[in-house]
Amino acid sequence: MKNRLPSPYGTLINREKSIQFEFESKTYNGFQGDTIASALIANNQTLLSRSFKYHRPRGALTMAGQDANTMVQLPSNPNALADRELISEGLKVTGQNYSGSLEKDRGEWLGLFSRFLPVGFYYKAFFKPRGIWEKWAPLIRKKAGLGVIDQQLVPDYYDKQYKFFDVVIVGGGPAGMQAAIESAVENCEVLLVDENPSLGGSLNYSRFDVEGTRGKKQLNELLDAINAKPNISVMTNAVCNGWFADNWLPIVTKRRLYKVRAKQTIMCTGSLEQPAIFHNNDLPGVMMSSAAQRLVHLYAVSPGSQAVIVTGNNDGYGTALDLDDAGIKVNAIVDLRDEPIYDDIAKAAVARGIRVETGTTVYAAHSKGANHVAAAEIRKIVSQGICAVQGEVITCDLLCMSVGYTPTYQLACQAGGQLTYDDQSAMFSLQNCPQSLQLAGSVDSLWSLDAVLLESKRAAMIATNALELTNEKVTDRVTENTLSPNHPWPIFAHPKGKEFIDFDEDLTIADIINATGDGYEHIQLVKRYSTCGMGPSQGRHSALAAARLVAAATNRTVAETGVTTARPPFSAEQLGHSAGRSFYPARRSNMHYRHLEAGAEMLQAGAWYRPAFYHFNNNDRQTCINKEVSNVRDNVGLVDVSTLGGIEVRGADASEFLNRFYTFGFLKQPVGKARYALLTNEAGVVIDDGVACRFGNNHYYVTATTGGVDRVYQNMLKWNAQWRLDVDIANVTSAYCGVNIAGPNARAVLQKVCSDVDLSAKAFPYMGVRLGNVGEIPARLIRVGFVGELGYEIHVPQQYGEALWDALMSAGNEHNIQPFGIEAQRILRLEKGHIIIGQDTDAMSNPNEVQMGWAVSRTKPFFVGGRTIAELEKKPSLRCLVGFVIDDSKVPMPQESHLVVDDKQMTGRVTSCNFSPTLGKAIGLAYVPPQKSDAGSVIEIKSLGGVRVLAKVVNLPFFDPDNARQEL
Amino acid sequence: MKLLTCPLNGSRNIAEFTYGGEYHATPDHISTSARDWAEHVFFHDNAAGMVTEWWCHTASSFWFLAERNTITDEVIRTFKADEIYTERIDFSAAKTESRS
Amino acid sequence: MTTLDPTMGMRRSQLYRRHINNNAVFKKTGSDFVVSHYDNGNNQRTELDQARSMAICDLSTLSRTGFKGAGAPIWAESQGVKLPDRANRAIVQPDGCLVAKLSDQELLILSDILAKSHQVTALGEQSTSDHLENDTQTYLLPRGDSHCWLAVTGNQAAEMFSKVCGVDLRSHKFALGNIAQTSVAKTNAIVIRQDLGQTLSYFILCDISATEFLWDCLLDAMQEYAGSPVGIRALEQLVASQ
Structure with missing residues (x-):
């Protein structure tokens, strides 16, 4: 490791623990705590990736995980950020998006043809000439790909967890730490969250005083204070990835997504250093000043041996002191300002004899054929963005940029905050944040450490006052006299271009100007047309420059131009966080395992598991069902x-x-009887059905469909919240297990285990209901005929379900009783012409259309849907649900949703169709026009494969027209 | 709106609730004209601004009403239905002529 | 001694197969079966220790009932039931059973885990006859069959719940006797804070058809806290060690 600085540099690394890893099949050594990027740069490997479009060499830009330059491929993780991802023993890292090798990328020629990939290329290519996109697409997809997905990946376990806090502070720099300390009053639970491995933010690497000791000192003081407050929770390596309504904050960690509920949020998200825009500003070795400082202080890595610093503020001088202290020769400070006003730090840098050029910029970076910066060409600034025709070339292998910042505004803007631009300070600032969200620190446009700490206290006080935990008088917002660190125009066009605005998308000054020239003047349109800000770093380093360029090109102010909308997520999220552990509730009957033991093939209907059919002797599915x-x-x-x-x-x-809720009349229903109950909504549409069993004068037990009961129950409660009738409504669906024992021998079987109810047809007729016991199990017995045979539905308390099943199966043994599933039940009910709500009805079906007019009372004062049905009955029917049979057994049997056609006209559709083992032919239900609804009409159905099948309309039911069997 | 305050159960995730449509006073089902009835059944105000809506807390099946500003998506207040529905509602018998 | 098997009884918890697979030793309460403890060979950790840190216990076969209706609270008071002062609170009765008020018109009554309370069954029978005689507007709810009944115990319980439930159930935010009718692992559930002895504990009741689903979800969620099922013996020990 050639470039390591001595201790105490390297606050994040542990020099005791050496780690070996691979990059591009070459072995490297680093220390525990190193990121992939810091370890590689320590070994002189500064080339980390190839750019998206032109395959240009790229290296570290921010060292803060905020740019796309450092995206690398990990075995199971594409697009990993090398300046965030830590090294581990044996880790295999490769570059991305190159052909050949990272060092010599055969795709690099694309840069030479950049004029053939003009701004808006995708739009133009999509647009015309017709079909050209198909030719371009394969090449572009290959060249412009990023990482590769490992399709053999065995996913890790990802899950989610809720957290609840009074105050959440996003950003653990000096502002966030101070705000946390001040917020942590008695009874206030505080969370401080930071995306970095340790708290402190800029205190860890930035220069706050001439001696370079204040940051460290301040950090220790703040850490001590935080450690002394047990009501502060700290999460590091955790990204607050969005702001949602009511201060709902998703916080992403390695394997868990925390769903954090905050009562108050304080955003201390800091600011993002911005690049200077000049020719070849994307070369490896050209980086933000703060990136160089991070390498030096956090990782003890010397990012170069000879530096040039281009600056528009005094922070560049602080960087110069840091580099000089670390033994890196600063060949020049190139200051964009004509007459800089120096602070003590800048004065100290000047006093060290470092060469300073004012009113000057870096006009171009030169690589001299290598994949790294080799020199900086500096020129005097003549006017805004214009340089003198000649300059000087200064040798350097490190070029630091320190020309300004944007507040890390994304989360605050998601919360409703608005960005304004001040021409004086040349800076964006945030306004109009919601009342439960405060700002502090550099995101709030404060730059001196003292001002930041004061404002943080104030923000915390506002938060705790709002929570009524304190009642302090809030002072006015802190004002500071510090100069703005932003230079208004660090943008210098070059005849050869390649002055990158957006590193992710390889966009230059000309691309942005041309987008406005093509007529896309609104910043949102510029973004979509040019793709500026659409890459992985989401405009963090391009938004300010793009706004300035678009403003200038369209003669507007930067404030008017603005930036594009910042939407969640703040940073790229692993799919595991959304695709990880989820809950899919499953409901099982108490008899569930008896079905499995009997060979049932289960299917899921909503959340319920139900037996579809029971396997029998290796027979195929249809044979089993027919049996x-x-x-x-x-x-x-x-x-x-x-x-x-x-x-x-x-x-x-x-x-x-019930009389109001369902369509039928219920007032005169005798106790001990069941009555069919059809439900319509206010639009007169059939939405559910069941039977209402009257067990007592004031007691009904109403059944509803499996999928519909929750809605029916809610509807009942909603209506009675309005009607206020003296009635109690309780959903007892799960409290009762039920079976239907059906068939000519049903009575004989039931008689064996049910002695306290007279089961004779006379004593307990069809549609009768009784209370009794099956064995020792208390039961509700209902004689209904969904399948059209003599049958009893037996409902018992849930935990008796399995015992009930056993009792009936064993009682039925001598009759060879067999279980049947819902597939058989569907055929049986179809043979009887019973409709299934939701299958044979749709969102328009009224009772008359589905031959249910008989179930509607027209004499009662009111029922839900009654008025609408009355209006519909004044008009001719538009369609009818009818039964049909297909006598020809050789034609393909229609299926649900197959069309009923009249020549080329579609006139209806099939809702149910099945082969009836009882009748020996295909039968079904279909919507047909009224003129085709009479028995004997012939309809044409477009069946499987488009084959036209003729079907005959018949009266329902198909089987046992007198319903004699169910009344046995 | 990520939280909603149920008058019975307090503040909960919005996912715990079922939306029940806009609140309307139901017009008289007999005397109302067919057009006004259709208006009541099929059309919704979808107003920009303050609306009153039905919400149900699913876990407890508790229905209540919420006043919500659809522009800012802020819930101003929630209250029990008996604030509006104070008395039992009864329906007069249908008259054949009024339905024609 | 014959080994007790839940299939000897008529009422069977939806979970009994899982208990058998986990080497459960059953015991009889009344005519129903509950897990006394699990026979885990030479596992050093006792179920009592387990219950103090993180455990789950199936109480679904213990008796419980409910009343609903405009007259339910007044009728219950007439029967000597002590009512909580507001909805979503539960209080323990002198005989040990727990009365939970779910709304102004709804009560849920759980027997004590030692099953000493006879009030539950008695009240159920009484309510029906009283109502039939003079319309008390009090209606019995089959709570013993509509909902399962699980106990989640241990000082990690609240932390575990935060992985499956959006309500803040931490002990300083969710007092003893508090009730949350909410969604747990996307399943509607009633969660009641009811400490056993000095140990933070919750009863959780969800739709009985989803018992197995919820049991599996909770076991998965408590894995990182080394949670596991325990029998009712451990809960009795928690209460006794008070």
């Missing part, structure tokens, strides 16, 4: 109906309530 159907028709079968909805409606107004 189940025949067993119900000829013998006796048992089906689990536990998923069926169940709602108790009790109270003096129980029948009045």
Whole structure:
């Protein structure tokens, strides 16, 4: 490691622990705590990646994980940031987006053809000539790719966790630390979150005084104070990746996404140093001043041996002192300002005899054929952005840029904050943040450490006052006299271009100017047309320069031009955070395992597991289903109906309530009887059905469909919140397990285990309901006929479900009782012409259309949907749901949603269709025009493969038209 | 709006709630003209500004009303339905002529 | 001695197969079966220690009931039930059972875990006959079958819940006797803070059909805290060690 500085440089590294890793198949050594980038630069490997479009060599720019230059490929993680990702023993790192090698990328020629990839290229290529995109796409996709996804990846376990705090402070620099300390009053739970491995922010690397000791001292004081407050929680290596309403903050860590609820938020997100714009400003070795300072102080890495610093403020002089202290020769400070006003730090740098050129800029960086900066060409500034025709070339292998900052405004803007630009300070600042969000530090345009700490206290006080934990008088906002660190125009066009505005997308000055020239003057349009700010770093380093250029090109102010909308996420998020552990609730009946033991093929209906059919002797699916159907028709079968909805409606107004809620009349329904209950909404559309079982004068047990019961229950409560009837409504769906025992032998089987109810047809007729016991199990017995056979639905308290199943299966043994699944049940009900709500109805179906007019009372004062149905009945029907049969067994059987056609006209659709084992042919339900609805009409269905199939309309039900079997 | 305050259960994630549509006083189902009835059933105000909406806290099946500003997405207040519905509602018997 | 097996009873917890697979030793309370403890061979850690740090216990076969209706609170008071002062609070009755007020018109009553309380069954029967005789507007709810009943215990319990539930259940924010009707792992649930002895504990009741789902989710969430199922014996020890 050639470039390591001695201790105490390197606050983040542990020199005791050496780590070996690979980059581009070459072995390197670093220390524990090194990022991939710091370890590589320590070994003179400054080339880290190739740029997106022109495959230009790129190196570290921010050393803060804020740019796309350092994106590398890890075995299972593409686009990893080399200046954030730590090295580990044996880690294999490769470069991205090159052909050949990273050092000699065959794609580099693309840069020579940059004039053929003009701004707005994608738009133009998509647009015309027609079809050209298909030719370009394969090449572009290959050249402009980033990392590679490992498709063999075995995903890690990612999950989520809630956290609750009174005050959350985003950003653990001096402002955030001070704000945390001040917020941590009694009973206030405070979270301080920072994306870096340790707290301190700029205190860790920036120069705050001539001696260079204040940062460290201040950091230790703040750390001590934080450690002394047990109500401050600290999260490092954690990115607050967005701001959502009500101070909902997603905080991303390695494997867990924290969903943090804050009552108050203080944003201390700091600021982002901005590049100077000159020819070849993207060469490795050209970096932000703060990046060089980070390398020196955090990682003890010397980023070069001879430096040139281009600056528009006094911070560049502080960098010069830092480099000089670290033994790096500063060949020149190139100051854009004509007459700089120096602070003590700048004066100290001058006093050290470092060469300073004022009113001068770096006009170009030169690589001399290598993949690294070799010299800086400096020139006098003649006027804004214009340089003298000649200059001087100064040798350097490090070129630091210190020309200004933008506040890290993204989160505050997501919260509703607005950016304004002040021409005097040449800086964006934030305004109009919501009341529960405060700003402090450089994001709040404060630069001197004293001002930052004072303002942080004030922000914390506002937060704790708002929480009513303190009641302090809030002082006025801190004002400071420090000069703005921003230079208004560090932008210098070059005849050969390559002055990069946006490093991610390889956009230069001309690209932005041309976008406005092409008529895209609004900053949002410039972004979409040029792709400026659309890369991985989301405009962090391009927004300010782009705004200035667009403003100048369109004769507007920068404030008017503005920046594009900052949306979450703040930084790229691993898919694991959204695709990791999720909850998909599963519901099981108490008999679930009996189905599995009997060979059931389960399917999921909503959250419920239900048996589709039961495997039998290696027979195919259809054979098994048909066998189940025949067993119900000829013998006796048992089906689990536990998923069926169940709602108790009790109270003096129980029948009045049902009378209003459902379409039928219920006032005269006798106790001990069930009645069909059809539900419509206010639009007269059929939305559910069931049976209402009257167990007592004031007690109904109403069933509802499996998928509909939750909505039916909510609807009932909502209506009664308005009607205020004397009725109690309770959803008891899960409290009861149920079976339907059906078939000619059902009574014989049930009789064996149910002695306290007279099951004879006379005593317990069709549509009767009884309370009794099955074995020792208390049960509700309902004689209904969904499948059209003699049958009893038996509902018992849930935990008895398995015992009920066992009792009936064993009682039915001598009759060879067989379980049946919902596939068989669907065929059985279809044979009886019973519709399934949601399958045979849609969002428009009214009762008359689906032959349910008989279930609508037209004499009662009111029911939900009644008025609309009355209006609909004044108009001719538009369609009818009818039954059809297909006598030709050789044609392809239609399926659900196949169209009913009349020549080329689509006139309806099939809603159910199945082969009826009982009738030996295909039967189904379909919507047809009214003129085709009479029995005997022939309809044409466009079946599988477009084959036209003729079907005959018949009266329902298909089977047992007199319904004699269910009333046995 | 990521949180909503249920009058029974307090402040909860919005995911715990079911939206129940805009609150309207239901017009008289007999005397109202067909056009006004259609207006009531099929059209929503979708107003920019203050609206009153039905919300249900799903876990407790508790219905309540919320006054919300649709421009700022701020909930001004939530309250129990009995603030509006103070008395039992009854419906007069349908008259054949009024339905024609 | 015959080994007790939950299939000997008529009422079976949705989880009984999981308990058997986990070497559960069952015991009988009334006519129903609960897990006494799990026979985990030579595992050094006792279930009591486990319950003090992070554990889950299935109480689904213990008795519980509920009443709903405009007259339910008044009727319950007439039966000598001590009512919580407001909705979403629960208080322990002199006989040990726990009365939870879920709304102004709804009560949930859980027997004490030592199953000494007879009030639960008695109240259930009484409510029906009283209502039939003179319309008390009090309606019985089959809480023993509509909801499972799990206990989550230990000083890590709140931290574990924050992985599956959006309500702040930490002990200093969610007092003893507080109730949250909320979503736990996307399943509707009633969470009641009910410490056992000195140990932070919660009862959680969710739709009984989702019992297995919730059990698995909670076990997954408590894995990082070394949580595991315990039998009711450990909970009894928690109460006794008070």
